[in-house]
Amino acid sequence: MSMSERKLTPDLFRPANLDTGKGEEITKPSLSFWQDAFRRLKKNKAAMLGLFAIVFIIVFSLIAPSLSKYGMDDQELMRANLPPKIPGLEKIGFLGVDGVDIRGVDQYEMKNVPAEDKFWFGTDPLGRDQWVRVWKGTQISLYIAFLAATIDLIVGVAYGGISAFYGGRVDDAMQRVVEVLVGIPNLVVIILFIIILDPGILSITLALVITGWIGMSRIVRAQILSLKNREFVLASKTLGSTNGRLITKHLLPNTLGAIIVTSTFTIPGAIFFEAFLSFIGLGIQPPTASLGALIADGFRSLRIYPHLAIYPASIMCILMISFNLLGDGLRDALDPKMRK
Amino acid sequence: MLRYITKRVFAMFLTLLIIATITFFLMKLLPGSPFNNQEKLTESQRYALNEKYGLNDPVPVQYINYLGKLAQGDLGYTFQFDGRTVNSMIANGMGPSATVGFEALVFGTLVGLILGIAAALKHNSFIDYGAMVMAVFGIAIPSFVFAGLLQYYVGVKLGWLPVAFWNGPEYHIMPAFSLSVGVIATVARFMRTEMLEILGTDYILMARSKGISKQAVIIKHCVRNSMIPIITILGPMAIGLITGSLVIENIFAIPGIGEQFVKSINLNDYPVIMGTTLFYSFLIIVIILVVDILYGIIDPRIRVAGGKS
Numbered sequence: 058m059s060m061s062e063r064k065l066t067p068d069l070f071r072p073a074n075l076d077t078g079k080g081e082e083i084t085k086p087s088l089s090f091w092q093d094a095f096r097r098l099k100k101n102k103a104a105m106l107g108l109f110a111i112v113f114i115i116v117f118s119l120i121a122p123s124l125s126k127y128g129m130d131d132q133e134l135m136r137a138n139l140p141p142k143i144p145g146l147e148k149i150g151f152l153g154v155d156g157v158d159i160r161g162v163d164q165y166e167m168k169n170v171p172a173e174d175k176f177w178f179g180t181d182p183l184g185r186d187q188w189v190r191v192w193k194g195t196q197i198s199l200y201i202a203f204l205a206a207t208i209d210l211i212v213g214v215a216y217g218g219i220s221a222f223y224g225g226r227v228d229d230a231m232q233r234v235v236e237v238l239v240g241i242p243n244l245v246v247i248i249l250f251i252i253i254l255d256p257g258i259l260s261i262t263l264a265l266v267i268t269g270w271i272g273m274s275r276i277v278r279a280q281i282l283s284l285k286n287r288e289f290v291l292a293s294k295t296l297g298s299t300n301g302r303l304i305t306k307h308l309l310p311n312t313l314g315a316i317i318v319t320s321t322f323t324i325p326g327a328i329f330f331e332a333f334l335s336f337i338g339l340g341i342q343p344p345t346a347s348l349g350a351l352i353a354d355g356f357r358s359l360r361i362y363p364h365l366a367i368y369p370a371s372i373m374c375i376l377m378i379s380f381n382l383l384g385d386g387l388r389d390a391l392d393p394k395m396r397k
Numbered sequence: 398m399l400r401y402i403t404k405r406v407f408a409m410f411l412t413l414l415i416i417a418t419i420t421f422f423l424m425k426l427l428p429g430s431p432f433n434n435q436e437k438l439t440e441s442q443r444y445a446l447n448e449k450y451g452l453n454d455p456v457p458v459q460y461i462n463y464l465g466k467l468a469q470g471d472l473g474y475t476f477q478f479d480g481r482t483v484n485s486m487i488a489n490g491m492g493p494s495a496t497v498g499f500e501a502l503v504f505g506t507l508v509g510l511i512l513g514i515a516a517a518l519k520h521n522s523f524i525d526y527g528a529m530v531m532a533v534f535g536i537a538i539p540s541f542v543f544a545g546l547l548q549y550y551v552g553v554k555l556g557w558l559p560v561a562f563w564n565g566p567e568y569h570i571m572p573a574f575s576l577s578v579g580v581i582a583t584v585a586r587f588m589r590t591e592m593l594e595i596l597g598t599d600y601i602l603m604a605r606s607k608g609i610s611k612q613a614v615i616i617k618h619c620v621r622n623s624m625i626p627i628i629t630i631l632g633p634m635a636i637g638l639i640t641g642s643l644v645i646e647n648i649f650a651i652p653g654i655g656e657q658f659v660k661s662i663n664l665n666d667y668p669v670i671m672g673t674t675l676f677y678s679f680l681i682i683v684i685i686l687v688v689d690i691l692y693g694i695i696d697p698r699i700r701v702a703g704g705k706s
Contacts, residue, residue: 237412242681244640245416245674248662252670253423329539336541336644337659356545356648360553370542377537385533 094314097390104386107379114195114376121192125177127185141179141187141364179364181354190346191369197341198348198373201258202327205265206320212266213273214309214316220274221281222304232278235271243268247330251339258341261334265327273319280312314391321384325377332373348373402690409682414464416678420671421463425456450474472672475661483672486657493563494646494653498638500573505580506627512581513588514620520593528585535582541644544575548648561650572649576641580634587630591623628692632685639677 088096098104178187220231247264254260284290290307298306332349334340341347346354348369355366438446447453451462466473472483516528551571552560559568595601596619604614639655646655654673661669 236408237415241412241416242636242639242678244636245678248670249420249423249674252662253426325537332539333541333640333644337647338663352542352545356541359545359549363549366545370545374538374542377539378533381533381537 094390098386101386101389103382104390107382107386110375110379111383114372114379115199118192118195118199122189122196125186125189127189140362141177141368178368179362181365182358182362187365187368191348191351191372194346194348194351194369195372195376197258197345198328198331198376201262201265201331201347202324204262205269205327206323208262208266209269209273209323210316210320213270213319214277214312216270217274217277218281218304218308221278221285222300222308224282224285228278235274238268239271241268247334248339251334256334256339256342258345261331261340264334265330269323269327273316273323276315276319277312280315281308284308284311318384318388318391321380321387325380325384328373328376328380348376398693401693405686405689409686412682413675413679417464417467417675418460420674421460424667424671425459467675472675473668475666475669483669486669487654487673487676490652490654490657492653493651494642494655497569497572497576497645497651497653498642500569501576501580501638501641502634504573505577506584508577509581509584510588510624512585514592514615514623516585516589517592517596518615525589528589532582532586535578536586538578540575540579540641541648543578544572544645544648547571547575561648563649563651568649572645572651575648576638576645579637579641583630583634583637584627587627588623591626592619595619595622625695628688628695632681632688635684636681639681 176186176188178191181187181190216231216235220228246268250264250267251260254263285308290303293303293307328348331340331347332352335347335349336353338353340353341350343350351369352366352373355362355369359366444453451459454462463473470484472487475481475483475486512528512531516525519525548560548571551557558571562568601614601618604618605611609617642653643655643659645651646653647659650656654676657669658673660666661673
């Protein structure tokens with residue numbers, strides 16, 4: 058009100074400092090593609106939560122087993138099937154970590170377990186410390202998943218890259234092979250391979266890789282096929298770049314986004330298949346255990362000792378969800394088509 | 398189109414032949430024969446048994462015979478029961494397996510469609526976020542973990558539904574539901590993306606500006622067009638259902654093919670393993686072929702372009 062009544066006199070104004078150079082000045086530091094992608098990823102809360110959970114579980118699976126004085130296969134039948142007991146939290150009844158089983162009997166008292174022995178995740182039917190087994194199992198599951206993803210990546214990128222880059226007859230021949238392989242259901246191949254190779258970490262990884270690389274190779278091939286004919290590649294070729302330089306400087310860096318996203322989804326897939334194999338009895342053999350094997354064992358006595366299945370199942374669910382969230386976030390961050 | 402179908406059918410038989418060859422030679426690679434460890438047999442009895450099952454012939458002859466039988470759909474005999482064929486075992490297990498799979502597929506697709514459509518229509522709202530959180534959980538959590546938890550809480554703790562076995566309609570609910578979780582999640586996510594894309598197209602704007610009511614546009618234009626690409630995910634979904642059924646049938650003790658398959662893996666019943674493997678491969682390959690052909694017929698734009706991975 059008072060604003061409109063006030064008289065605006067010319068002496069209130071001053072000419073602006075005119076500087077022609079200002080228009081050309083870049084105020085924001087220019088971001089590279091990766092900085093930009095990382096900035097977008099950081100904005101995605103779900104993806105960051107997933108990333109944090111993955112890092113947390115990896116770090117924990119490495120240090121947690123050493124927090125217990127028992128090893129993965131230290132059996133002691135006197136302390137079999139103990140429910141979980143966590144010092145500090147045992148007073149809070151509803152958490153169910155007070156050493157009392159579902160019938161309301163304090164198993165620690167009944168079995169005369171020494172007072173300093175507290176099994177955070179309880180013990181299994183052979184009296185092995187479930188805490189150690191769960192985290193070691195997480196390690197093994199993650200190890201298989203990362204190994205499978207790495208081999209998938211190497212084979213897939215090489216196959217897809219060569220097929221697309223050389224094109225013509227090479228591409229034709231290589232794609233015929235892929236067409237037949239794609240038709241074979243991977244479940245079938247994996248089961249057949251495990252039956253001939255004895256179940257173990259390496260054979261499970263191999264079985265996962267045998268069909269796993271095809272998805273990666275197709276994505277890399279499609280990307281490189283479309284990149285190959287772009288002007289910047291032509292320009293680089295005209296300037297005399299060798300094939301090696303073209304691949305390492307132009308084609309691969311531009312495919313990297315798709316490769317990373319695909320790998321992020323390969324890992325939960327591998328974790329799932331490994332758990333699935335363990336579940337139908339073709340997985341890791343005792344005394345070693347993966348998350349899947351622990352869940353399968355736990356389900357057998359779910360009614361009486363729910364703690365045996367609940368902990369590995371929760372960790373597995375958190376891992377799977379986290380990898381999926383991170384993968385979704387990475388896809389949104391790296392795929393320019395999804396950019397808003 | 399006809400050329401495309403012929404090419405695909407030919408490729409299908411080639412793939413099946415390769416799978417059959419691999420399974421046959423794997424069976425030969427495995428040490429021992431079904432009659433070696435039974436010490437009660439005399440030499441002549443063992444010879445007679447080998448003769449009966451054609452195991453005395455040289456391997457190439459056995460391979461030809463095997464392929465010949467396979468071409469007639471004969472998968473051989475199981476080791477578990479005397480004189481029973483793998484075919485009859487698959488036929489017995491087919492009923493429950495197909496029922497659970499079908500129920501899961503129908504239920505999952507319906508719920509997934511509704512969730513996906515609701516999420517797209519209420520984009521960036523509470524419903525959208527809720528549906529997508531559910532979808533991520535559904536895709537990420539393995540069906541057997543979900544089934545186990547469901548069995549424990551709904552079956553054992555609450556006692557609402559029978560924990561296991563296959564005796565009536567109420568026994569179908571938990572297995573079909575656990576199997577459908579993945580389907581719900583996949584369909585919901587896919588439908589949401591498709592709907593959002595189509596809601597932004599010009600022809601929807603055009604339809605609206607012509608004065609067609611919002612409901613009519615959504616049902617007749619949006620939903621219909623979004624549903625076409627759903628056909629492409631039917632193939633991967635069918636594979637997921639088969640994979641899931643192996644463990645779900647085991648958890649809920651359903652007398653289906655998956656349960657028998659897992660049992661025969663644990664008993665080293667090779668003819669059943671190989672037969673079921675072939676059966677599953679055949680099923681999956683045929684489903685993918687039918688889906689691809691259907692898609693080519695419904696949407697000619699994508700024809701023969703190699704399809705998505």
